[in-house]
Amino acid sequence: MLAPTIAHLSFVRDDGQPLAFIPGQFLQVHFHYADGTATKRSYSLATLHDHARGPGDAVEIAVSYVAGGAATALFEGLEPGGRIDASGPYGRFCLAPADANRRYLLIATGTGVTPYRAMLPQLEALFAQRDVSVVLLFGARSPDELLYGDEFRAFADRHPDRFRFVPCFSRIVPDAPHPDVRHGYVQQFLAEFAPDPETDIAYLCGNPNMVDACFEALKEAGLAVPQIRREKYVSSK
Numbered sequence: 001m002l003a004p005t006i007a008h009l010s011f012v013r014d015d016g017q018p019l020a021f022i023p024g025q026f027l028q029v030h031f032h033y034a035d036g037t038a039t040k041r042s043y044s045l046a047t048l049h050d051h052a053r054g055p056g057d058a059v060e061i062a063v064s065y066v067a068g069g070a071a072t073a074l075f076e077g078l079e080p081g082g083r084i085d086a087s088g089p090y091g092r093f094c095l096a097p098a099d100a101n102r103r104y105l106l107i108a109t110g111t112g113v114t115p116y117r118a119m120l121p122q123l124e125a126l127f128a129q130r131d132v133s134v135v136l137l138f139g140a141r142s143p144d145e146l147l148y149g150d151e152f153r154a155f156a157d158r159h160p161d162r163f164r165f166v167p168c169f170s171r172i173v174p175d176a177p178h179p180d181v182r183h184g185y186v187q188q189f190l191a192e193f194a195p196d197p198e199t200d201i202a203y204l205c206g207n208p209n210m211v212d213a214c215f216e217a218l219k220e221a222g223l224a225v226p227q228i229r230r231e232k233y234v235s236s237k
């Protein structure tokens with residue numbers, strides 16, 4: 001468990017092949033409702049590619065349990081070694097290396113942060129190539145819901161001039177928080193980072209209300225729509 005109601009699940013393909021994907025993409029899990037109707041749900045790939053080893057990694061996702069949810073029931077019933085059907089990768093919520101931006105504003109709530117975990121090795125490679133910095137604003141209710149928080153903090157400590165990790169807790173703030181911790185919703189703190197159409201590209205991922213609120217705030221700050229990339233976690237049922 002990554003958090004009280006969020007599981008990190010790791011799979012391998014039946015055929016033993018790696019799943020080639022671009023960080024930011026998702027896969028779709030296929031299953032049936034009790035009446036036999038086919039359905040599917042999407043999950044962002046959280047896998048950290050090890051560039052030295054190549055794309056031979058497990059297929060990792062973070063699943064937030066939704067009360068009464070059909071896919072939630074599927075995952076809850078899954079034993080270690082159990083199998084699911086999935087297809088992918090899909091999606092274009094990916095860093096575009098050709099972008100000439102100087103800063104990425106990466107914004108997420110909940111499991112919406114998983115694409116950014118997958119992007120860390122790519123960002124590290126980018127830091128070596130050009131003068132680019134990153135601010136990761138991550139909204140969670142409480143410290144125990146800060147998924148992969150230790151990994152993001154360690155990455156920020158390794159790249160203090162390039163990567164800022166700003167956890168925003170809406171309900172419970174930790175005792176003796178890191179100076180970058182904020183109390184409130186992510187959209188409340190966007191202005192603090194002075195979004196700038198001359199330098200920035202923003203990525204928004206997770207809760208649809210958060211994505212819409214940040215999208216509007218970034219447009220007001222002058223960013224053009226192509227500078228604001230969005231992935232809304234809506235159920236595809």
Ligand SMILES: Cc1cc2nc3c(=O)[nH]c(=O)nc-3n(C[C@H](O)[C@H](O)[C@H](O)COP(=O)(O)OP(=O)(O)OC[C@H]3O[C@@H](n4cnc5c(N)ncnc54)[C@H](O)[C@@H]3O)c2cc1C
Nearest residue numbers: 041042043044062063064066069070071072111233234235
């Ligand atoms: C591109 C994309 C990527 C996604 N990536 C992830 C991911 O990495 N991890 C992840 O956990 N989810 C992710 N989602 C959401 C995921 O696909 C499912 O929608 C979610 O897991 C709920 O599925 P379910 O079958 O359990 O619930 P459903 O049977 O679809 O819904 C049950 C009830 O819960 C409500 N509901 C659905 N989702 C939520 C929610 N998030 N919060 C509160 N109520 C809800 C529904 O309106 C419905 O009333 C992603 C969605 C998209 C479109």
